[in-house]
Amino acid sequence: MKITLGTFFLLSALFLSSCSNAQNTITHEDLNIVIGEWSGTLTYVDYRSNKPFTMPSDLIVENGGKKNQLFLFISYPNEPKANSREKIKINKSGSQLNKKDVTSKQIMSNGNVHITIEYSGKDNGENATIRSVYIMGNNQFIIRKEVKFENSEEWLVRNEYKYSRKS
Numbered sequence: 001m002k003i004t005l006g007t008f009f010l011l012s013a014l015f016l017s018s019c020s021n022a023q024n025t026i027t028h029e030d031l032n033i034v035i036g037e038w039s040g041t042l043t044y045v046d047y048r049s050n051k052p053f054t055m056p057s058d059l060i061v062e063n064g065g066k067k068n069q070l071f072l073f074i075s076y077p078n079e080p081k082a083n084s085r086e087k088i089k090i091n092k093s094g095s096q097l098n099k100k101d102v103t104s105k106q107i108m109s110n111g112n113v114h115i116t117i118e119y120s121g122k123d124n125g126e127n128a129t130i131r132s133v134y135i136m137g138n139n140q141f142i143i144r145k146e147v148k149f150e151n152s153e154e155w156l157v158r159n160e161y162k163y164s165r166k167s
Helices: 002-022 028-032
Strands: 036-045 052-063 069-075 084-089 100-107 113-123 126-136 140-149 156-165
Touching: 028 069, 052 156
Parallel strands: none
Antiparallel strands: 036 052, 036 156, 052 069, 069 084, 100 113, 113 126, 126 140, 140 156
């Protein structure tokens, strides 16, 4: 009986451990939901004035040639010289996004996927914890960068891309 209970508890612990890791695992299906054309805005906090500024932005999301990556072509109708290309890539195990550990993944009640990564870095020359939030759905795509400076408890939204799918 002791061996059976011990085995049961060991298997239960392994199962619960794998379940908690699965909640922080991203699949290519999570990413593919945002392939297509999007229109929206970029809002960012200006480093000099510390005030938010919003400008129009368009986005085209394409498969990156491998099933674990996407290419993002970001354009700014009023500032075409600022246009850029980004990549979203998950590792083979799905535990990292752009080489940063996934801290949480949630499927929201509306079906959107909410992914968060956090890492140490610098913002405006200061040590900080940086949080990237991705909210991906059929009709909504948000990418938000939040910053918490070393001696602060408050999170600052540094920038947010907020898109709706083009018809």
